[in-house]
Amino acid sequence: MADTFHDTDALVAALSDADLDRPPALVANAHITGVSVARALSAHDVPVIALDRTDSGVAPPSDAVDYAGQVTYPLDDADGFRADVERIAGALAFEPVAFACMDEWVRGFAETEPAGVRLPFSDLAGVERVLDKANLYALCEELGVPYPETYEVGETDADEIVERLAFPFVVKPAHKRKFEEAFGTNVIEVEDRGEFEDVVAEAEEYGATVLAQERVNVAVGADTSLASYVPPESADRDPLAVVGNAAVRYPEFGSSCLVERVEEPAVREHALTVLEETGYHGISESEFVYDADREEYVLLDVNTRPWKWISMPVAAGANLPMAAYADAVAEEEYEAEAATDGPRDGRWVYLPDYVRRCLTDEAFWDVLSEDDWRSLFSGEFEREGELTTGLYRPSDPAPAVRYLTGEFTDREYYCSC
Incomplete structure (x- = not known):
């Protein structure tokens, strides 16, 4: 401590x-x-x-x-x-x-x-190749990786965009930072031509490159991501990767609060194909949603960093942070934890948001079993089983205490992750 x-x-x-x-x-x-x-x-x-x-x-x-x-x-x-x-x-x-x-x-x-x-x-150029969504979707087009229908405003005329995309559709940035400065969010849904033009005009004032994208008919509860560590080319090793399904979010379309390891070979293949083409190495999360109209997963985004549920792949036998550390410290031998026969089953729960969903959404039914709750309250989940948590650990209680005392006061942290 x-x-x-x-x-x-x-x-x-x-x-x-x-x-x-x-x-x-x-x-x-x-x-x-x-x-x-x-x-x-x-x-x-x-x-x-x-x-x-x-x-x-x-x-x-x-x-x-x-x-x-x-x-x-x-x-x-x-x-x-x-x-x-x-x-x-x-x-x-x-x-x-x-x-x-x-x-x-x-x-x-x-x-x-x-x-x-x-x-x-990767260096800045490598990170940018992934984070620039215009570049990311262009790669998807070349590689045959499904992605939502998307147009870059300016490269495609606004009249043509409106003709091709039915309202409502979403507006998002090619690069997050400038767009977030303008709107405080990464995605805005527009209902008509006037709203679209207003968002584009304000984004231009901030120098933000804007993409117009179809609103995907998302199958709720099917959002899936590849959690991966891609080693540098010099390491001559295969990526370490686990597929996770964001089975529960809070609110319903908010951030993940229950993630389960699943087998989705197409998600794994498509994500690693894109990452290989960009040349990016490091930890990343490749986010897919299931398009109910296309009946397939489409790639939305790639985050070139650890994220909130990274404890799930660790618990499943793929310690992505340790793998990254071991490659970075090349002069010494450090073994990253990895299941020899492939990833184990794993589930991750972020209890503050999960409990809120249970208490506030009358249509939602608790998907944790009595054994799960018993394991959580006893601390047994830390010693055996497939369940892990985002914050609460009886063996390491101080972070949860810090969180709770912050909730009881007006102290706020500037980032939820």
Whole structure:
């Protein structure tokens, strides 16, 4: 457990006195995804340093975190972020390995390339090839990977777009950041020509490239993603990958709160084909939805980072963070946990959202069994079985306590993941 969330100066001083026997991991940001990554690495005795712009995240009090502290937020000051991280790296006896848990932290590390820090994912150009949705969908077209009908505004005339796409349809950015600055979201559904033109005009003011996309007839409960770590070409190894089905969301079309491992060979094949073509290496989540009209999965997005339910593939025998760490620290041998006979069954639940869905949605029926709940309350799920959690662990209670005390006050964290 990190006893103190330091400011940058104090963190550098503390790390200068640290007695570490191997390269530590820098995990940023230090919230729900961050604590899952920290636990996956700490299970293999990797020291973890949690970084964030605020002390409100749930990761710092975890037993999996050795040190925690503040760094400049990369979206506020990229040069300041690089300088802070370089000072932290300079205080250490080993070059740390960076794990970025949200897009802004990925870009912060990839754009600034702090000296003395190992990045276990592609450079900025490689990340951009994946995150640029216009490029991603063009690759899908070339490779025969199904994706929603999509047009880039400007490349295709607005009259033609309206003619080809029936209202309502969705408007989304080719790159998230500028669009999010304008609208505070990544997807906007437009009902008519006027709404479409208003969104496009506002996006242009922010310099955001806009895509118009059909509204897919999504089969509820069938959303499926490939959780993967693709090693660098030099490693000459196969990707480590697990397919997960977001069986329950909160609210119904919100974020995942129950994810199950499933066998979907087409999802695995299509996602890895796209990733291979981009040349991207690192941890990623390739998101698909099942189109009830096409009767097949279509690729929506790829996130080039860990995400909220990354503990599920870890529990299923594919420790993606440890695999990334092992490749980054090439001078030593570190074995990533991987089931020898393929992934095991696994389920992940994020209890705060799952319980809210149970309590507030009269049409939803609890899909956890009495044995599941007994295992959760007793803590037995940590020792055996296929169930794991996003935050709550009786063996490591402090993150859940931090979350609950935050709910009881007006303290809010700036990111739900």
